[in-house]
Every structure is written in structure tokens, then in C-alpha cells.
Amino acid sequence: MTLVYQSTRDENNKVTASQAILQGLATDGGLFTPLTTPEVTLDFDHLKDASYQEVAKLVLSAFLDDFTEEELDYCITNAYDDKFDTATIAPVVKLQNHYNLELFHGSTIAFKDMALSILPYLLTTSAKKQGVDNKIVILTATSGDTGKAAMAGFADVPETEIIVFYPKDGVSKIQELQMTTQAGANTHVIAIDGNFDDAQTNVKRMFNDVDLREKLLTHHMQFSSANSMNIGRLVPQVVYYVYAYAQLVKAGHIKNGDKVNFTVPTGNFGNILAAYYAGQIGVPVGKIICASNENNVLTDFFATGTYDKKRDFKVTTSPSMDILVSSNLERLIFHLLGNDAVKTKELMDALVTKGEYTLADADKGILDLFAAGFATEDETAAEIKRVYEEDKYIEDPHTAVASTVYEAYVQKTDDHTPTVIASTASPYKFPRVAVSAVTGKDSGDDFKAVEDLHQLSGVDIPAAVDGLERAEVRHKTVVAAADMQKAVESYLGV
Numbered sequence: 001m002t003l004v005y006q007s008t009r010d011e012n013n014k015v016t017a018s019q020a021i022l023q024g025l026a027t028d029g030g031l032f033t034p035l036t037t038p039e040v041t042l043d044f045d046h047l048k049d050a051s052y053q054e055v056a057k058l059v060l061s062a063f064l065d066d067f068t069e070e071e072l073d074y075c076i077t078n079a080y081d082d083k084f085d086t087a088t089i090a091p092v093v094k095l096q097n098h099y100n101l102e103l104f105h106g107s108t109i110a111f112k113d114m115a116l117s118i119l120p121y122l123l124t125t126s127a128k129k130q131g132v133d134n135k136i137v138i139l140t141a142t143s144g145d146t147g148k149a150a151m152a153g154f155a156d157v158p159e160t161e162i163i164v165f166y167p168k169d170g171v172s173k174i175q176e177l178q179m180t181t182q183a184g185a186n187t188h189v190i191a192i193d194g195n196f197d198d199a200q201t202n203v204k205r206m207f208n209d210v211d212l213r214e215k216l217l218t219h220h221m222q223f224s225s226a227n228s229m230n231i232g233r234l235v236p237q238v239v240y241y242v243y244a245y246a247q248l249v250k251a252g253h254i255k256n257g258d259k260v261n262f263t264v265p266t267g268n269f270g271n272i273l274a275a276y277y278a279g280q281i282g283v284p285v286g287k288i289i290c291a292s293n294e295n296n297v298l299t300d301f302f303a304t305g306t307y308d309k310k311r312d313f314k315v316t317t318s319p320s321m322d323i324l325v326s327s328n329l330e331r332l333i334f335h336l337l338g339n340d341a342v343k344t345k346e347l348m349d350a351l352v353t354k355g356e357y358t359l360a361d362a363d364k365g366i367l368d369l370f371a372a373g374f375a376t377e378d379e380t381a382a383e384i385k386r387v388y389e390e391d392k393y394i395e396d397p398h399t400a401v402a403s404t405v406y407e408a409y410v411q412k413t414d415d416h417t418p419t420v421i422a423s424t425a426s427p428y429k430f431p432r433v434a435v436s437a438v439t440g441k442d443s444g445d446d447f448k449a450v451e452d453l454h455q456l457s458g459v460d461i462p463a464a465v466d467g468l469e470r471a472e473v474r475h476k477t478v479v480a481a482a483d484m485q486k487a488v489e490s491y492l493g494v
């Protein structure tokens with residue numbers, strides 16, 4: 001039987017996994033979501049000796065069950081190769097109070113690499129399976145990190161082009177250099193005179209422009225999106241929770257069958273939803289702890305059952321969690337409403353029209369699987385210092401938000417279940433914040449901070465930032481926001 005993916009907003013919109021990946025978002029605005037839990041046997045006495053790629057094969061074949069074994073092998077071997085700086089891909093590190101699952105060993109040293117290194121292959125394979133032989137063109141507006149991770153994933157993947165727009169004055173020097181030095185004949189980076197919203201708005205307009213779509217089709221091309229609502233980004237994230245559990249069994253930290261908690265620093269609710277699915281398919285999960293920064297809309301949601309986005313947006317030192325509308329939460333809502341698309345759509349419409357929605361008491365049951373909390377900026381910095389002093393290990397600010405929330409959770413509940421924190425970025429991605437949290441002193445600039453961080457932690461400087469100052473800048477185009485489409489047409493030769 002093939003697993004059915006259905007839009008969260010229309011029960012008549014049902015597709016297979018490969019159709020869901022190719023479409024990305026459902027045309028009704030909903031998210032494709034599995035209607036049943038995939039059948040898979042997780043035998044950790046055996047899995048503890050499996051490689052990351054083998055665990056990936058097991059999990060992906062359960063969720064993406066219209067892919068053949070050969071197709072999955074092709075995707076997995078091309079994704080999880082020496083782009084990662086460790087053969088274990090996602091190592092588990094033991095600290096005094098918790099385990100860190102390091103999800104930052106890929107090309108851009110943050111956890112988006114875990115999914116974006118396989119998405120291009122899942123996407124092109126899905127296109128082939130659906131009889132589509134157009135070249136896939138990815139258009140993305142980025143405020144810094146996702147664009148780079150998407151490019152690193154798509155670079156030189158056959159039958160794809162990727163065009164990334166970023167606001168000229170809206171990204172850090174390191175972020176800009178990471179993008180403008182990107183290799184790959186099919187990668188294109190364009191700075192715009194404008195802000196992130198201008199970039200985003202124009203990308204959306206191009207996606208919906210019927211004439212442009214026709215024009216691309218006559219040249220055997222079509223647009224697609226790599227955004228985090230694509231099921232092709234969610235499913236690969238389930239893999240590392242299974243793998244983490246297997247690693248704990250292997251190291252003798254837990255016995256097969258023991259429960260573990262997962263704490264996840266959350267923005268769009270993608271990573272944490274993957275932990276939920278890992279529990280659904282059989283990983284013995286105790287609590288899933290949702291950690292937010294000062295943009296604590298999710299903390300309030302789990303406490304009250306009301307999701308209220310009407311609040312000030314705060315800029316924090318964990319920018320990838322600065323989010324007021326967590327798109328992937330819609331999938332959890334859909335499940336807790338008993339996969340009811342009509343009710344889900346009502347709530348999501350209310351979020352747009354009224355800025356909030358409230359769950360009925362009867363629907364809150366699933367929320368008991370979760371705990372939630374948030375960390376202030378000061379608490380986050382103090383936690384980086386605390387962990388450094390106890391473990392000689394430096395966490396990035398996102399991981400430290402999770403670690404703060406976890407410490408408070410233990411204080412409050414006395415729940416000492418072994419806990420894995422999803423460590424979503426290398427401290428080398430945020431070196432100034434990490435160094436000043438530990439030393440109380442600002443390094444002055446990012447590159448100096450990289451040196452300082454190396455001195456403090458003794459951890460090798462990753463290739464993603466090492467030598468970046470001297471790398472060749474390959475992408476120099478700057479256009480006005482109004483000329484973005486012209487730039488796309490010129491790159492694609494249409």
C-alpha cells in the first residue's frame with residue numbers, strides 16, 4: 001500500500017510522496033502530510049551498528065514508499081558523502097547534563113544541510129518518476145542562511161538551476177561571502193537594492209506569473225521551491241532522531257527500549273515535528289521539549305492552546321528562530337484535530353484574519369507529548385558560559401537556547417530522562433556571540449572572532465569559514481528589486 005499524503009486544508013487533495021515533493025506546497029495553501037503512520041520496524045539491537053546512510057534508507061523507504069530502492073540509494077549516497085566533515089554525519093556528544101546531537105557537520109555548518117543536501121536529489125528523482133523532464137529551477141529569497149544551504153545542496157546537481165536573491169545591505173559579511181563565493185555552474189547569486197521583503201515579494205510574484213511559467217515551459221524548465229514546508233525537507237530530518245537513539249544504545253548510555261527526551265530549538269517547527277514523527281514510528285520518546293527564544297509564541301501556545309501572533313518581533317542572537325508564524329505547526333494541528341482538513345483550514349484562516357486561533361480542550365491531548373519554554377538573551381549567553389565552564393564545549397546560541405530551556409525543565413519537573421538536544425549550528429557560524437558569552441569581550445569582527453573561538457575551544461575551524469576572507473568572489477551581480485525578473489530571464493536564457 002502506498003502512503004497517502006494529503007493537504008492539511010483539503011481532504012480531496014491527496015498525492016503520493018513523490019508528487020508531494022515535486023509540488024512542494026499544496027495549491028490550496030495547505031501542507032502535504034502523511035495520513036497514517038508509516039510501517040517500519042526499528043530494531044535498535046541491530047540499528048546501533050548501522051551507518052547514517054543505512055538508517056536513512058530505512059526511514060526514507062517508510063515515508064517515501066513510492067521510491068524504488070535504487071532511487072533512494074542514488075539520493076542517499078549523493079547527499080551524505082564527504083560534503084560532511086565526519087563519516088558519522090550527525091555525531092552524538094556526551095556533556096555532563098545532556099547529549100548534543102550535532103547537526104552541523106555539512107557544507108554550511110548548520111542543520112538545514114541535513115535536509116538540503118538530499119532535497120535536490122529527491123526533487124529531480126520525483127520529477128523523473130512523474131514523467132516531468134523539465135529542468136528544475138529553484139528561486140529563493142534569503143535573509144542569509146537558507147539561501148546558502150540551498151545552493152550548497154543544489155550545486156552541480158544535474159537538471160537543476162538555482163537562483164538566490166539577497167538584500168545587499170541585509171546580511172552579515174560572512175553570510176555574504178559564503179554566498180558570493182559559492183561554486184557550481186548552476187548556481188546564481190544576485191544582490192538586490194532593497195530589503196528581504198522586496199526580494200521575497202518578487203520571488204513569489206515570479207512563481208505565480210503565468211506568462212513567465214509558459215515561457216519557461218517552452219524552454220523545458222519549471223520553477224520549484226526548496227522551502228521548509230516541502231515534505232522532502234521534513235522526512236530526512238526524522239532520520240537523525242532514529243540515528244541518535246541508536247548511537248546512545250551503542251555507546252551503552254541507554255538500554256534498548258529506554259525512553260529519551262528530545263529538546264529542539266524551534267523556529268518554523270520543522271525540526272521538532274520530525275522528532276514527533278520519530279516517536280510515532282517507534283523511537284522510545286519521553287517528552288519533546290520545544291525551545292524558543294524571546295519570540296516565544298510557541299511557549300504560550302503550548303501553555304494555553306492559543307496561538308497568538310499579534311506581538312512584537314524581536315531580533316535576537318539566535319536569528320534562525322526569530323519567527324512569529326511557525327508554518328510546520330500546521331501539520332501537528334492537523335493531526336491533533338484527527339486529520340480534519342476543514343477544521344485545520346478554519347484555524348489557519350483565523351490566524352490570517354484575526355491574528356490568532358484557539359484549540360478546543362478536547363483537541364489538546366497530543367500536546368501532552370510536548371513541554372515548552374523560552375530563553376531570554378541573557379539566559380542564553382549565561383548558558384553558553386556555563387556549558388563552557390563545565391564541559392569545555394562551546395554551544396552556538398540556538399543550541400544554548402535549547403540547553404537553557406532544558407535546564408529549566410529539569411528544575412521544574414525533576415524529569416531526569418536522558419535528553420538529546422538537537423544542536424542546530426556550529427558556534428563558528430555565530431563566533432562573535434559565542435566568544436563574548438564566554439569571555440565577556442567582543443572580538444571586534446567576525447574573522448577575529450573565529451580565531452578567538454578556535455583558541456578557546458580548540459575545535460578545528462571548519463572549511464565553511466576557514467579561508468573565506470581570501471576565497472574567490474564568483475557572484476557580483478547587483479540589481480534593483482524591480483529588475484529581478486529580467487535577471488532571472490537573462491540567467492536562464494529565456
Ligand SMILES: *Cc1c(COP(=O)(O)O)cnc(C)c1O
Nearest residue numbers: 266267268269270271320424425
Ligand atoms: C532553521 C534553524 C532552526 C529552526 O528550525 P525549524 O525547523 O525552523 O524549527 C534552529 N536553529 C538553526 C541554526 C536553524 O538554522
